[in-house]
Amino acid sequence: MDTLIQTHGAPDWWPSPAKLNLFLHITGRNEDGYHQLQTLFQMLDYGDQLAFTPTDTGEIVLLNAMPGVKNEDNLIYRAAQLLKAYCNVPYGCDILIDKQLPMGGGIGGGSSNAATTLVALNHYWQCGLTVQELATIALKLGADVPIFVHGKTAFAAGVGEKITPVTLDKRTYLVVFPGIHISTAEVFGKPDLPRNSPPIDWQDYTFESTRNDCEKIVCKSAPEVANLLRWLLHYAPSRMTGTGACVFASFCDPEQAKAALHALPEKWTGFVANGMHTSPLILKLEQVSKAQTT
Ligand SMILES: C[C@@](CO)(OP(=O)(O)O)[C@H](O)COP(=O)(O)OP(=O)(O)OC[C@H]1O[C@@H](n2ccc(N)nc2=O)[C@H](O)[C@@H]1O
Numbered sequence: 001m002d003t004l005i006q007t008h009g010a011p012d013w014w015p016s017p018a019k020l021n022l023f024l025h026i027t028g029r030n031e032d033g034y035h036q037l038q039t040l041f042q043m044l045d046y047g048d049q050l051a052f053t054p055t056d057t058g059e060i061v062l063l064n065a066m067p068g069v070k071n072e073d074n075l076i077y078r079a080a081q082l083l084k085a086y087c088n089v090p091y092g093c094d095i096l097i098d099k100q101l102p103m104g105g106g107i108g109g110g111s112s113n114a115a116t117t118l119v120a121l122n123h124y125w126q127c128g129l130t131v132q133e134l135a136t137i138a139l140k141l142g143a144d145v146p147i148f149v150h151g152k153t154a155f156a157a158g159v160g161e162k163i164t165p166v167t168l169d170k171r172t173y174l175v176v177f178p179g180i181h182i183s184t185a186e187v188f189g190k191p192d193l194p195r196n197s198p199p200i201d202w203q204d205y206t207f208e209s210t211r212n213d214c215e216k217i218v219c220k221s222a223p224e225v226a227n228l229l230r231w232l233l234h235y236a237p238s239r240m241t242g243t244g245a246c247v248f249a250s251f252c253d254p255e256q257a258k259a260a261l262h263a264l265p266e267k268w269t270g271f272v273a274n275g276m277h278t279s280p281l282i283l284k285l286e287q288v289s290k291a292q293t294t
């Protein structure tokens with residue numbers, strides 16, 4: 001392994017973007033209890049940011065704590081430790097976190113933070129792992145981490161790790177958080193969750209012919225999600241993402257998305273974001289890799 005890449009001066013922010021599940025079908029269940037899914041991951045141009053200062057102390061230090069998450073449970077810390085152990089790295093890192101995304105929102109904030117950490121430290125520590133190797137270790141951290149390592153809008157199957165990149169029409173999304181956090185494990189644990197959607201061919205995908213199999217059950221247990229969905233449907237086609245609690249509305253015209261955000265009742269918070277084919281994380285990696293070779 002080469003020596004670590006040093007950073008100097010102001011924080012060099014690495015994007016940690018959100019995702020949407022444009023649809024989510026549950027097609028079965030594995031013996032280990034995990035669910036087989038078909039989903040369409042849409043990468044967004046909005047999210048958290050992380051900045052890394054590699055050190056030679058060997059310690060992983062999170063410079064700002066995240067409310068409600070112990071540092072040793074934080075997916076950023078766990079991702080750094082996993083890469084350090086996997087590649088036998090003697091170095092450490094100080095990590096600064098600019099958190100924007102709500103936790104437990106179904107927009108993948110924690111998973112994206114883990115992926116950004118793996119991708120950035122693979123660069124700074126010069127581990128030399130390929131995207132495929134990084135995605136394989138990413139899966140140990142959570143089902144949604146590999147898609148953020150690949151950083152492509154993609155159809156996914158399995159538990160989310162079998163990825164087929166796809167180019168979609170340009171859309172702008174209004175993403176709204178209803179103020180409640182929903183646990184992924186709890187939703188997947190519900191006895192009456194539909195678990196036998198027939199598999200679809202990717203070529204047959206349309207927004208109208210698909211759904212989120214978790215939406216009904218979450219709307220039942222969390223009526224605020226149902227209220228939010230009803231409100232957004234007045235503006236554009238809308239759906240819950242992941243296992244909730246965020247709901248998105250899909251717009252062709254960015255101005256209409258902004259107008260709907262403007263009209264949002266105060267009790268909810270939201271943001272407007274564009275769909276990206278390649279995530280801002282991968283664009284950042286391409287930029288720093290290019291700068292290194294010139
Ligand atoms: C279903 C999705 C869609 O994007 O929901 P969101 O978390 O984004 O809402 C994800 O794949 C979630 O991925 P992720 O959030 O990484 O889940 P994990 O930490 O791996 O799993 C949390 C828990 O959910 C359950 N789980 C998760 C994924 C899956 N395919 N089947 C499951 O049964 C398991 O009980 C697991 O212990």
Ligand SMILES: Nc1ncnc2c1ncn2[C@@H]1O[C@H](COP(=O)(O)OP(=O)(O)O)[C@@H](O)[C@H]1O
Nearest residue numbers: 074075076103104105106107108109110111113
């Ligand atoms: N860096 C992190 N950012 C967000 N959540 C984290 C992080 N590290 C651990 N977690 C835990 O992961 C859970 C799921 O977070 P998140 O990925 O934001 O939601 P979702 O899986 O619904 O999209 C949180 O409730 C939190 O306890």
